[in-house]
Amino acid sequence: MEKFTTLRSTAIPLNIENVDTDQIIPARFLKATDKKGFGDNVFRDWRYNKDGSVNSSFVLNNSDYKGNILVAGNNFGCGSSREHAAWAIVGYGFKVVVSSFFADIFKGNALNNGLLPVQVSETFLSDLLNEIESNPETVIQVNLEEQKISIEGKNISEKFEIDPYKKTCMINGYDDIDYLVNNKELIEAFEAQKIF
Amino acid sequence: MGKTLFDKVWDAHVVSSIEDGPQILYIDKHLIHEVTSPQAFNELKERGIPIYRPNQIVATADHNTPTLNQDKPVKDELSRKQLQQLSENCKANNITLYELGHKYNGIVHVMAPELGITQPGMTMVCGDSHTSTHGAFGAIAFGIGTSQVAQVFASQCLLLTKPKSLRVSVNGKLKPGVLPKDVILYIISKLGTNAGTGYFCEYAGNVFEEMSMEGRMTVCNMSIEMGARGGMIAPDEITFKYVKGREFAPKGDDLTKKLEYWKTLPTDKDATFDKEYFFDAEDIEPMVTYGTNPGMGIKINGNIPVENNPSFKKSLKYMNFEAGESLIDKPINYVFIGSCTNSRIEDFRVAANYVKGKRKAENVTAWLVPGSKQVEAQIIKEGLKDIFDDAGFELRQPGCSACLAMNDDKIPQGEYCVSTSNRNFEGRQGQGSRTILASPLVAAATAVEGRIIDITKHLN
Numbered sequence: 175m176e177k178f179t180t181l182r183s184t185a186i187p188l189n190i191e192n193v194d195t196d197q198i199i200p201a202r203f204l205k206a207t208d209k210k211g212f213g214d215n216v217f218r219d220w221r222y223n224k225d226g227s228v229n230s231s232f233v234l235n236n237s238d239y240k241g242n243i244l245v246a247g248n249n250f251g252c253g254s255s256r257e258h259a260a261w262a263i264v265g266y267g268f269k270v271v272v273s274s275f276f277a278d279i280f281k282g283n284a285l286n287n288g289l290l291p292v293q294v295s296e297t298f299l300s301d302l303l304n305e306i307e308s309n310p311e312t313v314i315q316v317n318l319e320e321q322k323i324s325i326e327g328k329n330i331s332e333k334f335e336i337d338p339y340k341k342t343c344m345i346n347g348y349d350d351i352d353y354l355v356n357n358k359e360l361i362e363a364f365e366a367q368k369i370f
Numbered sequence: 371m372g373k374t375l376f377d378k379v380w381d382a383h384v385v386s387s388i389e390d391g392p393q394i395l396y397i398d399k400h401l402i403h404e405v406t407s408p409q410a411f412n413e414l415k416e417r418g419i420p421i422y423r424p425n426q427i428v429a430t431a432d433h434n435t436p437t438l439n440q441d442k443p444v445k446d447e448l449s450r451k452q453l454q455q456l457s458e459n460c461k462a463n464n465i466t467l468y469e470l471g472h473k474y475n476g477i478v479h480v481m482a483p484e485l486g487i488t489q490p491g492m493t494m495v496c497g498d499s500h501t502s503t504h505g506a507f508g509a510i511a512f513g514i515g516t517s518q519v520a521q522v523f524a525s526q527c528l529l530l531t532k533p534k535s536l537r538v539s540v541n542g543k544l545k546p547g548v549l550p551k552d553v554i555l556y557i558i559s560k561l562g563t564n565a566g567t568g569y570f571c572e573y574a575g576n577v578f579e580e581m582s583m584e585g586r587m588t589v590c591n592m593s594i595e596m597g598a599r600g601g602m603i604a605p606d607e608i609t610f611k612y613v614k615g616r617e618f619a620p621k622g623d624d625l626t627k628k629l630e631y632w633k634t635l636p637t638d639k640d641a642t643f644d645k646e647y648f649f650d651a652e653d654i655e656p657m658v659t660y661g662t663n664p665g666m667g668i669k670i671n672g673n674i675p676v677e678n679n680p681s682f683k684k685s686l687k688y689m690n691f692e693a694g695e696s697l698i699d700k701p702i703n704y705v706f707i708g709s710c711t712n713s714r715i716e717d718f719r720v721a722a723n724y725v726k727g728k729r730k731a732e733n734v735t736a737w738l739v740p741g742s743k744q745v746e747a748q749i750i751k752e753g754l755k756d757i758f759d760d761a762g763f764e765l766r767q768p769g770c771s772a773c774l775a776m777n778d779d780k781i782p783q784g785e786y787c788v789s790t791s792n793r794n795f796e797g798r799q800g801q802g803s804r805t806i807l808a809s810p811l812v813a814a815a816t817a818v819e820g821r822i823i824d825i826t827k828h829l830n
Contacts, residue, residue, distance in 0.1 A: 191681040192563060192663050196795040201774040205434065205448035207408035207455050219797050224783060247681065249564045252597065252663070253795060254774075255499040256406065257515035278533075278567055278599050279499060279513055286517035337531060339391030349517065354525035355419060357386070357394060361527055364385040364396055 176288040177347035181269055181316045182326070184241035187306045188233055193246055194253035195280060199262040201254075212258050213265020238310040242269040245302055245314075249273075250291075251280025260287045270316050272323065274299040285340050286349060292316060292323050298332045305330070318344060372638025374535050375604050376570045379510045379635065383493045385527060392529040398492040399426055400522045401478045402465075404456040405433045405776070406497030410520035411459040421463045423526045428487055429460050429467040432477045433498075434776050437739050437766035440470050449777065474617075476742020476768045479503035479710035483587060484744055486616025490605035490632040495522060500710045500792065501600070502593040506586035507613070508605035508635050510570070513594065533599055534644040536569035537637075540577040542651030547829045549720065550585035551712060551790065551809035553577060554592045555657035559667035561647065566598025569645065572637060573603050577651050583612040584716035591711045592792050595664040604636035656825050658697055659794045659807040661685040666794070670812065671698065671824045688796055689804050690784075697806070697822045701733065704787035705817040706799070708739030709773035712790035712810050715748045721814040722754040730762040731820025737779065738763050739771040763817065775800045788816040 203215045220232045228235050244263065250273035251259060260283040263271065271284065272292045284291045294302070305312045305325055313326040318341065324331030336344075343349065354361075373381070385394040407429070414421065421427070434449045444450040453470065460467035468474040474485060479500055482488045490508040495501060497519045504511035514528070521528055538557055571593050578586060586603045593601030603609075610629060613619045620628045655669035662685040668674060674686070676693040686693060707713070707721055718738065730736050738758055740746040746768055749755050758765050772779040773791035780800030781787040787805050790813050791798075794805035808816070815825050 189680075190684065191679075194663070194793075194795045196774075196793070196798050200797060200801075201433075201776045204405050204776060205446075205452050207452055208412065209409050219801060224802060249567075249597075252563055253499065253594075253793060255497060255513035255515055257409075257497075257517060260515070275564055275567065277564070277597060279515060279594075283515035283517065286515060337391065339388055339529070350521050350529045351413075351417070351419070351524050353529065354394065354521055354527050357527075358525070360386050360394065361396070361525055365526075368396075 175347045175349050178288055178290055178318055178344045180318065181242060182313060183243050184311060185243035185245050185306050185314050186233055186239045186241055187303050188244060188246040189303050191247035192249045192252055195251055195256050195259040196253055198259040199256065204256060204258055209261045212262035216262035216266045242267055243272060243314050244268045245272045245306060248275045250276050252277040255279045257283045260284045260289055264289050272302065290318060290344060292334045294323060294332050294334060301330055372641035374637045374641045374643065375508055375572055375602055375635055376510065376535055379491050380532060392531045394527050395530050396493060396527055397495050397522050399487060399494045401482055401496035402427060402429045403433055403478050404431050404452045406516050407519055408452065408455050409516045410523055413520040414523050419524045421523050424464045426526060427465045428482065429456060429465050430475055430478050430481050431456060431470050433770045435470050435769040436777050437769050437771050437779055440767045473743050477710045477713060477770055480713055480741030480745065484742060486613055486619030489613060490609060491635055499594045500591050503587050503591040503710055505590040505600050505602040506583060507609055508602055510600060512600040533570045534568055536566055536571045536598065536645045537643040538571055538573050538647045539575040540649045540651055541575040544577060544651045544654060547656050547811060547825050548654050549809040549811055550581055550588040552654055552657045554589045555667045555807060556654045558592065558596045558665050561596050563595060563663050563665040564597040566593060566596040569598050571598040571601040573601060578603050582716060583608060584714040588711055595792060605632050656809060656812055658812065658822065660689060660691055660697060662688055662794055662796050664794060664807060671826065698824055700822045702786050702788050702816050702821055703733050703735065704781050704785055705734055705736040705813050706772045706787055706789040706791065707810050707813050708771050709791035710741065711792045713739060713741030713745060715745050717810040718749050718754050721810045722757045724811055724814040725761045725818060726757050728761055728818045730817045733820045734817045736763040736817040737772060738765045740768045742768050772799050774798060788813050
């Protein structure tokens, strides 16, 4: 897994609530047996019209907005457990997703793929969206060590929460498999005395 | 202080705890399917890690399978490859697979309970968010991502932070025509799609105590639609009776011992929850959804609310509905009875009972997709197929089908589908499709009338 410490980038505002994983990557693209290529189809049915033409009104097709940070409305990533959603977002080039609320499974999937979910307050999210929408050049700084997100040049910042174990994993690029496999003895001992 | 059902099962599975971090939770049963497992198999292969406990894994093919001509090679090349890969991976790793055509094949959350693989007090996972279904047995069951599938492959464990506890109690007498699907759609409409995020939910009260196992599975299945990773119902005599005698259920002394343990699992009287909600059964009516998330539900004879939020407006625009209007008499051309929510024998009995002696409306395409080969066989055995055939409904072969439209079972652009599935997201049932979630009874009535009717006025 790729390491994550700090990021300085402009951002793309996706001001929609309850973005579900079917929108992030529609089911018809889940037939692949590797993790590659999902970025091409991220938000497929919002980026393209049914006839295959580009939907110019969708924010990802607006050339004013660029960057490795996606800023989305409340309850991002709800629905299906498909990790393909995280692969698609990472594949497109995002390293951070900001929202005021993340669905559980998506959050876990993101962390397992080096994609940092930054959960902020409703007020901060609304300020952030306003700043980006009024000036697409707005630069956002994310510092995982300090658990802090700030808008460069403005006095707007907020601390965010992250599980300390997951923070260590993100900073060092570790994943859970190493940890679990290294604890085989404990697991075997547990299996031997299982009471149910 | 007393313990909840969830606490009891969770605590019994903690291998160890990391200071200031997650716990290592032992997983009894790991269910897999073709869509979310291939990358996990690859991951282990690349890292040279063997599958730790292959005999605790059961595989089925369901998401991507056709519902017609299952005896013939799968036409779609990518689907066929994905299914082949599952077969190869299972064979290479000695994992039991119920592939297409096997007498036990079916949707993972229908197949495992009906074979007695799902049992009270277990921890179960699957790379599918509707794994919450198995909580109906008093098991901790939840959906995981593919990285976690790989973790369970490697260690039969997961690193997890214990979720908070939530209890939803529904007491009283359900009105005629109100099915378990209506109960859960009602709860989600009241609580919203993220009320349960970070929580594990227990459903309590006489409504669930009196519910069949099929009904309890329908309820627990949709826990994820209110954000909860899982839902549970205390195991009782109804649970034990359902489990006993099934293919992989414990037998003899083993059963006696397990029963004794299972009976200790229900929540203690003095246990407390982080969050509690109470509802009256009398307030629940048959439900339909009008928007693009499962929380956007109304009583079938109610009106769409009026809200000023842009996401709400976007949703209504997608559905081509107006705020404040009723869905009664809306013409419907597609009806789907199936999915891991409502594809068990009881669901088809309810539908057949309504449809008997009637005929579907000319404009309607009505697909019935059983949850498993066993359900399919039961439909035929009980004579339900004849009723459906006479009524012009199309009984197909088992699979996830039009719930997520990964196979050819897609609802066309712009069309409405009254569906017994679990998600009404944009394009869920095919690009541009519009889903209205409902019970099998409402779905059957819609197919007969070709429009949404107030079912409460059409009951015997």
